[in-house]
Amino acid sequence: xxxxxxxxxxxxxxxxxxxxxxxxxxxxxxxxxxxxxxxxxxxxxxxxxxxxxxxxxxxxxxxxxxxxxxxxxxxxxxxxxxxxxxxxxxxxxxxxxxxxxxxxxxxxxxxxxx
Amino acid sequence: xxxxxxxxxxxxxxxxxxxxxxxxxxxxxxxxxxxxxxxxxxxxxxxxxxxxxxxxxxxxxxxxxxxxxxxxxxxxxxxxxxxxxxxxxxxxxxxxxxxxxxxxxxxxxxxx
Numbered sequence: 001x002x003x004x005x006x007x008x009x010x011x012x013x014x015x016x017x018x019x020x021x022x023x024x025x026x027x028x029x030x031x032x033x034x035x036x037x038x039x040x041x042x043x044x045x046x047x048x049x050x051x052x053x054x055x056x057x058x059x060x061x062x063x064x065x066x067x068x069x070x071x072x073x074x075x076x077x078x079x080x081x082x083x084x085x086x087x088x089x090x091x092x093x094x095x096x097x098x099x100x101x102x103x104x105x106x107x108x109x110x111x112x113x114x
Numbered sequence: 115x116x117x118x119x120x121x122x123x124x125x126x127x128x129x130x131x132x133x134x135x136x137x138x139x140x141x142x143x144x145x146x147x148x149x150x151x152x153x154x155x156x157x158x159x160x161x162x163x164x165x166x167x168x169x170x171x172x173x174x175x176x177x178x179x180x181x182x183x184x185x186x187x188x189x190x191x192x193x194x195x196x197x198x199x200x201x202x203x204x205x206x207x208x209x210x211x212x213x214x215x216x217x218x219x220x221x222x223x224x225x226x
Binding site: 004031033035042043044045048050055056058090092094101102103104105106107108 | 146148150156157158159160163203205212213214215216217218219
């Protein structure tokens with residue numbers, strides 16, 4: 001099976017702009033989670049979607065949002081970008097609707113905010 | 115919420131030595147504990163995991179142990195090789211959710 005894919009791989013945006021990132025999970029996986037990775041904070045959970053519904057949300061401001069489509073592909077959106085939003089954004093897909101199952105990461109989208 | 119502490123932050127070993135990375139978690143409801151390896155510029159890769167009904171799991175040179183009472187779990191790598199050099203992350207999740215809470219990571223350096 002093809003792995004998790006993310007587009008675009010790199011983005012450069014200006015403060016105040018908004019950005020949309022896309023994630024395609026492994027075929028058959030219905031759960032998609034998003035994480036932000038920075039040198040200072042490490043890997044932090046943003047949100048998780050299962051069957052087009054957000055099941056859980058991390059401690060991030062409302063500027064961070066997401067959605068999932070019927071084919072399990074997911075997008076996340078960040079509005080009114082701040083310098084501190086510069087990070088690697090990773091999505092991970094999981095085969096099951098219950099916890100305690102493996103998550104497989106995509107290559108990430110490197111977002112730079114100037 | 116869950117909190118995962120990981121130590122050490124950096125670990126340097128000679129090729130052939132063993133390496134041990136330790137994590138503690140705070141929420142006794144956590145029941146799934148994966149370990150990820152992330153090489154520079156690459157995605158985190160799942161290398162081994164353990165569930166709360168198991169005390170130890172091995173896969174060739176790597177093993178993970180879990181002490182539910184103490185809320186500790188550890189990664190053991192034997193006969194380290196230079197290609198083991200990477201950042202290793204531990205994580206924990208609570209049953210019923212796919213949310214992973216990660217430790218801050220350990221940079222493992224294996225010198226030839």
